[in-house]
Amino acid sequence: MASTKLDHKKRPIVVVTGMGIVTALGTGKQDNWSALTAGRSGIDRIKRFATDNLRTTIAGQINFIDNGEYCASTMCYNLAVLAVEEAITQSAIGSRTDFPGPLFCAVPPFEVEWPLRIKVAHAYSGSNAPSENLFASLAASAEAGDWRDEFTNAQRESVAERLADTFSVRGQPISVSTACASGASAIHFGVEAIRRGECDAALCVGSDASVNPEAMVRFSLLSALTTRNDPPQAASRPFSRDRDGFVMGEGSAALIVESLQSATARGANILGVLQGCGQRADSFHRTRSNPDGAAIISALTNAFNDAGLAPSEIDYINPHGTGTPENDKMEYISLLEVFGDTLKDVPVSSNKSMIGHTLSAAGAIEAVFSLLTIENGSLPPTINYNIPDPEILLDVVPNKSRNKQVERVLSNSFGFGGQNISLVLCAEPV
Amino acid sequence: MTCRKGHRLSKNTRALITGIGLVSSLGIGVDAHRKKLSQGSIIPITEMIEGVSYPVHPLCNIDYEQQIPRRGDRRQMGDWQLLGTFAAGLALEDAGLAADDDAKSRTHLLVAAGIGVRDQESDQAIINQVVNLPNDGPLLNQLLMDTLRPTLFLTQLANLLAGNISIVHGVTGSSSSLMGAEMAGVSVVENAVNRIQSGDADLFLVGGSFVASPDHLLSLIAMKLAWKGEFLPISQREAKGGGALFGSVGAFLLIESSAHAEARGATAYAAIREVNSGNGVNRSIREVVKRLMGTVATDRLLVMSGATGIEPQTSEEKLVLEYLGIAVKDLQVRSYSNILGLSSEAHFPAGVALAAIAAHHAEPYVPFDISEFEHPTNEVADQMLVTTSGQWRGAGAALLDRIE
Numbered sequence: 001m002a003s004t005k006l007d008h009k010k011r012p013i014v015v016v017t018g019m020g021i022v023t024a025l026g027t028g029k030q031d032n033w034s035a036l037t038a039g040r041s042g043i044d045r046i047k048r049f050a051t052d053n054l055r056t057t058i059a060g061q062i063n064f065i066d067n068g069e070y071c072a073s074t075m076c077y078n079l080a081v082l083a084v085e086e087a088i089t090q091s092a093i094g095s096r097t098d099f100p101g102p103l104f105c106a107v108p109p110f111e112v113e114w115p116l117r118i119k120v121a122h123a124y125s126g127s128n129a130p131s132e133n134l135f136a137s138l139a140a141s142a143e144a145g146d147w148r149d150e151f152t153n154a155q156r157e158s159v160a161e162r163l164a165d166t167f168s169v170r171g172q173p174i175s176v177s178t179a180c181a182s183g184a185s186a187i188h189f190g191v192e193a194i195r196r197g198e199c200d201a202a203l204c205v206g207s208d209a210s211v212n213p214e215a216m217v218r219f220s221l222l223s224a225l226t227t228r229n230d231p232p233q234a235a236s237r238p239f240s241r242d243r244d245g246f247v248m249g250e251g252s253a254a255l256i257v258e259s260l261q262s263a264t265a266r267g268a269n270i271l272g273v274l275q276g277c278g279q280r281a282d283s284f285h286r287t288r289s290n291p292d293g294a295a296i297i298s299a300l301t302n303a304f305n306d307a308g309l310a311p312s313e314i315d316y317i318n319p320h321g322t323g324t325p326e327n328d329k330m331e332y333i334s335l336l337e338v339f340g341d342t343l344k345d346v347p348v349s350s351n352k353s354m355i356g357h358t359l360s361a362a363g364a365i366e367a368v369f370s371l372l373t374i375e376n377g378s379l380p381p382t383i384n385y386n387i388p389d390p391e392i393l394l395d396v397v398p399n400k401s402r403n404k405q406v407e408r409v410l411s412n413s414f415g416f417g418g419q420n421i422s423l424v425l426c427a428e429p430v
Numbered sequence: 431m432t433c434r435k436g437h438r439l440s441k442n443t444r445a446l447i448t449g450i451g452l453v454s455s456l457g458i459g460v461d462a463h464r465k466k467l468s469q470g471s472i473i474p475i476t477e478m479i480e481g482v483s484y485p486v487h488p489l490c491n492i493d494y495e496q497q498i499p500r501r502g503d504r505r506q507m508g509d510w511q512l513l514g515t516f517a518a519g520l521a522l523e524d525a526g527l528a529a530d531d532d533a534k535s536r537t538h539l540l541v542a543a544g545i546g547v548r549d550q551e552s553d554q555a556i557i558n559q560v561v562n563l564p565n566d567g568p569l570l571n572q573l574l575m576d577t578l579r580p581t582l583f584l585t586q587l588a589n590l591l592a593g594n595i596s597i598v599h600g601v602t603g604s605s606s607s608l609m610g611a612e613m614a615g616v617s618v619v620e621n622a623v624n625r626i627q628s629g630d631a632d633l634f635l636v637g638g639s640f641v642a643s644p645d646h647l648l649s650l651i652a653m654k655l656a657w658k659g660e661f662l663p664i665s666q667r668e669a670k671g672g673g674a675l676f677g678s679v680g681a682f683l684l685i686e687s688s689a690h691a692e693a694r695g696a697t698a699y700a701a702i703r704e705v706n707s708g709n710g711v712n713r714s715i716r717e718v719v720k721r722l723m724g725t726v727a728t729d730r731l732l733v734m735s736g737a738t739g740i741e742p743q744t745s746e747e748k749l750v751l752e753y754l755g756i757a758v759k760d761l762q763v764r765s766y767s768n769i770l771g772l773s774s775e776a777h778f779p780a781g782v783a784l785a786a787i788a789a790h791h792a793e794p795y796v797p798f799d800i801s802e803f804e805h806p807t808n809e810v811a812d813q814m815l816v817t818t819s820g821q822w823r824g825a826g827a828a829l830l831d832r833i834e
Contacts, residue, residue, distance in 0.1 A: 118561060118564045122564055133480070134553060134558075135479075135550065139644075139651050148654060151653050154649065155822070170711065178589050192630070213570060214574055221579065283596040419605060
């Protein structure tokens with residue numbers, strides 16, 4: 001296979017040559033991997049802002065990096081820079097200020113946040129009588145002051161544009177937003193660009209720092225978050241019978257994807273192969289999957305067809321596994337349909353039990369963890385798994401990591417709006 | 431190593447525009463736009479946003495029920511999602527695919543997605559209580575818990591325009607939403623064309639929608655990019671510091687491989703030969719147009735110019751037009767921003783739509799602006815160059831071929 005450098009569909013084989021990561025468990029692959037395999041939770045009480053009057057008061061937060069005054073896009077950018085620097089260093093491609101390819105960046109939808117909105121309103125109210133028309137007073141304040149940097153930061157493309165500057169990427173940076181599937185979508189975009197021959201290498205990033213009052217209230221109102229605040233470390237319970245919602249998490253991951261041809265030519269160390277990607281949109285409901293699982297099943301099948309592999313060849317599954325009653329049930333039903341009886345023999349463990357749901361970054365973070373699982377020959381556990389759900393018969397690697405060599409991993413990401421994407425990641429081609 | 435954009439044009443993998451859904455201040459659909467833009471003289475439609483002296487190109491009246499029949503669906507959408515879902519429905523209908531469930535299940539969705547409009551009433555209620563207590567976190571939490579509604583989140587979430595299109599129209603091949611205002615609009619068209627030309631897929635529903643709301647306008651004002659006061663044609667704004675007016679637009683395109691279109695007997699408006707948004711670190715409009723000039727093969731070129739009045743991008747585009755005026759014997763220019771406004775995610779797809787309509791009909795457009803570049807013409811161009819610059823970053827252009 002390696003001699004042709006083409007896959008079963010005669011496309012360039014796409015490999016990963018660099019990875020970087022930051023989550024609530026720490027900065028860098030080493031710290032993250034040792035915490036993850038030790039079964040340590042990064043979930044804790046929120047300290048960055050007051051949580052009085054909120055239903056959920058915990059998250060997988062990154063408090064060990066100074067981000068200054070909180071602003072989601074600035075923090076997203078800072079986290080992404082850490083992840084990208086680690087990835088570029090490992091890959092030894094270009095330099096830390098000169099990445100020779102395009103950027104595909106998964107980020108949450110930014111907007112003008114409350115602290116800024118209040119500041120603009122406050123600047124107006126300081127010198128004027130209160131206005132009946134909120135917009136008129138905000139507009140007057142925006143006109144009078146210089147808020148250019150703050151508002152530019154709040155634009156949807158700001159993180160990707162700032163990353164493009166910092167790393168001198170090539171071409172228009174792409175900001176991907178497919179809700180909780182965004183990280184995997186960014187990787188899919190990178191893989192396709194290489195397969196089409198548009199570039200030899202691409203930078204795929206996912207970054208999310210959405211833990212703020214309004215975002216938490218929004219997810220709370222959809223009953224998506226667990227309210228089991230005490231103790232925080234025990235809150236995230238994927239696949240357990242008593243799971244009742246996810247925990248928000250922050251983090252970023254970066255992957256350098258590259259054609260095997262280019263990686264071999266420059267003598268790069270190959271960390272794994274992005275063997276297949278599959279997508280399918282669901283048309284059933286805005287926040288729920290079709291109960292028959294058809295779209296998820298189709299995304300899985302598309303990924304296997306794209307990879308040229310059968311489900312029986314998968315050794316380990318890194319599931320979406322959010323810990324909401326709905327997600328875990330639907331993911332199980334769909335996996336069962338595709339894998340059949342052999343599913344019970346395939347280990348499936350959810351990183352989200354320890355780092356929370358990192359939303360737009362999750363697909364990228366979990367792709368990095370999937371490749372580390374292959375590299376290290378050990379499966380991270382699903383922690384807080386004490387009461388199995390009798391309707392979900394999976395080997396979730398309960399509570400303790402397990403030594404096992406795996407070669408082929410399936411990683412799933414699903415999102416509101418009917419987004420379903422699956423990646424197949426494999427060991428280095430032989 | 432740099433990016434390479436493909437030139438793998440084979441007969442079967444030309445990217446054709448076979449359906450257009452366009453809604454703007456001018457009206458609804460291809461015919462409404464074609465008629466208004468090819469007769470008499472055009473008077474841009476603008477109105478002031480309430481309480482301020484900033485004009486916008488407002489949305490025309492739309493009966494959303496025609497494309498979004500279920501009331502339950504309409505109630506769960508924000509204005510921009512209604513507009514986009516409506517325009518996407520028009521494009522499917524125009525392509526003759528509205529009732530073709532099989533084709534729609536194979537159609538890939540690429541949406542340039544903004545975020546939704548905030549609820550001004552809720553925000554005002556919250557601001558009024560916290561404005562003089564800016565550090566009272568618990569109070570803000572309580573107000574958010576009391577004021578926000580679950581549906582509000584879904585009307586604001588970027589990828590829920592695509593989600594609503596899947597639900598209402600049954601388009602489920604795959605679904606990707608890209609963010610980033612005008613440049614997201616360029617990227618979705620570029621990605622669809624690249625994927626068709628590489629033989630990766632046959633059918634794409636591509637576009638975006640933008641509703642000129644106070645919330646978006648606030649950002650434009652704060653970034654010092656908004657045009658204030660009475661409407662002035664774009665060509666005359668530079669002397670007064672420049673600036674853009676927002677315009678509400680929904681624009682979707684059905685982009686299809688030539689093999690697929692031929693097999694089902696579909697008529698195409700035009701072919702998209704190439705889209706470019708910069709291959710290196712330089713992403714200026716000059717660089718982007720330069721990269722497409724190698725594929726210009728005519729003396730009769732129509733430039734659908736997307737410059738919006740924002741400086742320095744508008745002056746940079748003027749230099750490009752001056753250059754094209756020398757390089758191309760019969761250069762026609764139409765400034766679509768002057769009639770549609772700056773329509774963010776919908777901007778580039780709308781420019782492509784207008785160029786494709788011009789390519790398909792024998793009647794050329796009358797001038798859109800009173801600039802030195804625009805002249806009445808009786809000749810239909812052979813190729814169309816559509817340009818767009820980002821509000822603060824990037825530029826993109828597409829080259830379209832008329833189909834004989």
